[in-house]
Amino acid sequence: MITRRALLDGVAAAGGARAAIATLAALGGLPATPAAAAAPSLPRDGRRVLVVGGGIAGLVAAYEMRRAGWEVRVLEAASKPGGRCMTLRAGDTVQEAGGPVQRVAWPEAPHLYLNPGPARIPHHHRGILGYCRALGVPLEVLVNENRAALVESPGGPVPLRRLQADMRGLVAELAVKGLGAGGLAMPVSEEDLARLRGALRFWGGLDAEARYRGTPRAGWAEGPGAGLDPPKPLGPLDPRALMVPEVWMAASFAEGIDYQATMLQPVGGMGRIAAGFARALGDAVVTGAEVVSLRRVEGGARVTWRGADGAMREEVAPRVLVALPAPVLASLDTDFSAERKAALAALRYAHACKLGFYAARRFWEEDAAIYGGISWTPRDALQVWYPSHGFHAEGGVLVGAYIFDGPSAQRFEAAAPEARGAAMAADGEGLHPGYAKAVSAPVSVAWGRMKRAGGAWAEWTRPQRASEYPLLRAPEGPYVFAGEYLSWLTGWQEGAVLSAWSALEDLQK
Amino acid sequence: MITRRALLDGVAAAGGARAAIATLAALGGLPATPAAAAAPSLPRDGRRVLVVGGGIAGLVAAYEMRRAGWEVRVLEAASKPGGRCMTLRAGDTVQEAGGPVQRVAWPEAPHLYLNPGPARIPHHHRGILGYCRALGVPLEVLVNENRAALVESPGGPVPLRRLQADMRGLVAELAVKGLGAGGLAMPVSEEDLARLRGALRFWGGLDAEARYRGTPRAGWAEGPGAGLDPPKPLGPLDPRALMVPEVWMAASFAEGIDYQATMLQPVGGMGRIAAGFARALGDAVVTGAEVVSLRRVEGGARVTWRGADGAMREEVAPRVLVALPAPVLASLDTDFSAERKAALAALRYAHACKLGFYAARRFWEEDAAIYGGISWTPRDALQVWYPSHGFHAEGGVLVGAYIFDGPSAQRFEAAAPEARGAAMAADGEGLHPGYAKAVSAPVSVAWGRMKRAGGAWAEWTRPQRASEYPLLRAPEGPYVFAGEYLSWLTGWQEGAVLSAWSALEDLQK
Structure with a gap:
């Protein structure tokens, strides 16, 4: 089994015996787990x-x-x-200040909904999770980072896996050079230096010369099959492809403390x-x-x-x-x-905006093997979210735009619902050719125009x-x-x- | 909102205008999505x-x-x-060559099962996913990397988030130094160099001086609350804590092409x-x-x-x-x-081995906010898997050991089921104090001893x-x-x- 072996061999080559490392007192003081959060207990005095x-x-x-x-x-x-914690389904309505009534025109099915407000619960948000438990609200995993999701780059959409792998390769190559240039602050033995160099190679998917020449982590040029020929990994992208802000954003996004796996969602909507x-x-x-x-x-x-x-x-x-x-x-x-x-x-x-589309065909799954997660575009839409539930079901609801704030939110907010739908459908073409024809029935919420919220x-x-x-x-x-x-x-x-x-x-x- | 702002500000500081980057022809030739796999079509000639x-x-x-x-x-x-594709539930039996009959003694409930063989389906395994679709087998997300999961280190268990953040910090620091030492192979302008340096800072969570001094990505020393004081991030670990093989393995594991998100599992077992x-x-x-x-x-x-x-x-x-x-x-x-x-x-x-435990209390969720994912230990058990389903339900089945091969597999294979259970329960203590008392009813499969498989x-x-x-x-x-x-x-x-x-x-x- 290629990957498991490579993993073990790579670590063995990179790491040497763990016994060689001094006892790490620095690790000792950590509580492994936070105490569960709880509400203050109130006096039972009938207030x-x-x-x-x-x-x-x-x-x-x-x-x-x-x-x-x-x-x-x-x-x-x-x-x-x-x-703001709400879920829109067939027949529900939304009305912004000064806007028309939008009625959700999707089919009625348990998996067809949009959370226009909060849509995910980080696993360490113990308070709200405790209430889900107390109230019997079932939870399921929400995929926040999917390596099959796409980043629209100047040359076209690139799967996140390829950007992530190449970025790791680039950074690790530079780090090996930094190590050679005496970059490590702490005093280490020659042996430890060699070990760290090996570990960096493993970490970055570098070759024996500590160069990044592509790795299966980026995906396959020719995938592993049952034929005679071994699989071939993709070669590296032009490193300049990595110097685009959206790429760094997409690649570091799920590192944020509130964006890390495991991310959860209530079954059936927030x-x-x-x-x-x-x-x-x-x-x-x-x-x-x-x-x-x-x-x-x-x-x-x-x-x-x-x-x-x-x-x-x-x-x-x-x-x-x-x-x-x-x-x-x-x-x-x-x-x-x-x-x-x-x-x-x-x-x-914040003037955050979100838009939902119905799609009769789950083209992201069928055509691109995208099961949940988020694609990124430099266009106004910014993010496209794929549902983390209802896999292989009939139809699906995509988040066709999630705009945090700023000029693109202003443009979105100023537009009528119909115009937003058309614009976001066009934006999706940069990720999925044919997107604009595959999505329909937009429903949008510009939180800055919701009179009972006044913003996101x-x-x-x-x-x-x-x-x-x-x-x-x-x-x-x-x-x-x-x-x-x-x-x-x-x-x-x-x-x-x-x-x-x-x-x-x-x-x- | 701290993180979203930091993300946007950080990227803006790091990246500058995307227009500055030359058109990336290198990106152009990529098909964004693989064509879905399909079986060869057979002649209808009644063979x-x-x-x-x-x-x-x-x-x-x-x-x-x-x-x-x-x-x-x-x-x-x-x-x-x-x-080998099987699921064990209440009342099922397992028998290895020369071993006693093991009967699964867990309560009967939809979420209480063990997949002793394959337990996950990468999203790009289009063949088997196509059959799940054709056969109407519902799928759900399996969490393969959970930043709340633990790595047993010499000083005690450390959440993966902390190791990942500190490792990124260390590598990015070294990379900035490598950049200063002329580490970049391609010719770039001074402006691009400054931009890349900024991007590396963002990527690694470094400060203005390109030093890693801790980041909220690693977790909080004092979490964000509703009081007067702002949250405080954890400081960095002793960098030597990162030079342990298990740490690099755990930290690069989910980068492998067959281990990346999104990972799936059939609802109810393989x-x-x-x-x-x-x-x-x-x-x-x-x-x-x-x-x-x-x-x-x-x-x-x-x-x-x-x-x-x-x-x-x-x-x-x-x-x-x-x-x-x-x-x-x-x-x-x-x-x-x-x-x-x-x-x-x-x-x-391979002589892979897997063991399942029943736990009446989902202590990993309640005490440690661990929802699915895998913890790592240098002991024989190697991996502990937490269920990605049945969150907050009554009881759960843990994978108490998943050993790929090698000497620890030999030891596991040679032991009687009861002795395995005791040993793996003890191994889990390195991750969760009190583990041995919290788990029960072990069921194990050493694939090298399964006569209809002969190995994993x-x-x-x-x-x-x-x-x-x-x-x-x-x-x-x-x-x-x-x-x-x-x-x-x-x-x-x-x-x-x-x-x-x-x-x-x-x-x-």
């Missing part, structure tokens, strides 16, 4: 709290307060809770988490309740809202947990301090973290605050969970 | 072929011959087809593939049929076998497709040429590939041959598929 905003932060806080027997209600403006909370909270969640004002009054704060029937209602509660996104809160009628109002208004949210996630500047962040996370009179923006994990559901837990601590003070 | 051996090679060949309307029977010695073939082939598969001799006779070859009822049977067929593993074939009573017999006997098979996969030497391989893959009189050993992808089901397709070509000659 009453009103929660404004039924996104993840509000739901988590309400869930914990309910567990402690507190009297809690969650006011959620939308027809179901979850906030909306299953909010649905789980809704099930657990029952009538504590009031949907269609659009809060219009918050005022301090005798005995706490008065929350006024318009109900699903259009009638105005109000409730006075001793404490109000305010779990709305900062841009929404900034434009709400409140009696917050002038400093808080200014800080809320100044906090910029908070983008703190360093000065804001020093001044406005402490201000915004502090309670004010009867008000306590929560949301992903009040954490160091903005843009992740885990940030909302941790912020909710922090707010629960505040509520006890 | 009759007897298949000896109901592993993947025999099943694939029979399936294609059936599709072409040929008359085909598959003789399989075991009680169900699949050969045995589902053979079960799918069995369903499709119906009564063409005769189980419990132990072939005892092959003889050339007038009109083809006579196959004699002992049936499930103990009675001897025989059948003469114009062509016989012999799809048994080489070691089994070497000891069978046949009239093959002396050269073939010698070559079959000389072909060494063929290990061709280079000289054998030149002489014996052509000899063994060539038909001989009425006999045509197939099996993973007759391919360049030994040890993979795909090798068996490709070999079966090659045999179908031979059958038409």
